[in-house]
């Protein structure tokens with residue numbers, strides 16, 4: 001039983017880290033925009049945050065998309081920081097990552113789960 005759990009956990013850690021390395025060495029170059037256009041986009045994304053952790057394949061999918069499209073969003077690592085993890089559970093509703101937090105001026109923040117939905121949202125935004 002313990003062996004089984006150990007094997008599963010170790011497998012996940014190894015797979016996650018392998019994916020992380022492959023992602024790092026195959027990262028495409030980000031698109032280059034005019035400085036003024038990039039500044040406008042940065043202004044829009046300045047208050048957004050992505051709850052994630054580095055060995056999560058679904059998070060890598062989203063951060064990779066952000067990287068290639070030069071979308072700068074603050075990353076909040078839920079494995080390294082317990083505050084981020086508890087915020088995600090308390091306000092977002094579940095521990096699942098990736099989750100994009102979109103602050104709203106006069107309403108409750110949007111906590112957007114599901115990597116495909118996050119990418120769709122970012123594509124629509126730009």
Ligand SMILES: N[C@@H](CCC(=O)N[C@@H](CS)C(=O)NCC(=O)O)C(=O)O
Pocket residue numbers: 055056057058059094095096097098113114115116
């Ligand atoms: N369908 C989701 C899957 C996300 C997912 O399974 N994330 C894992 C980490 S790789 C997770 O947060 N698991 C913990 C949980 O679901 O509570 C997506 O595409 O974002």
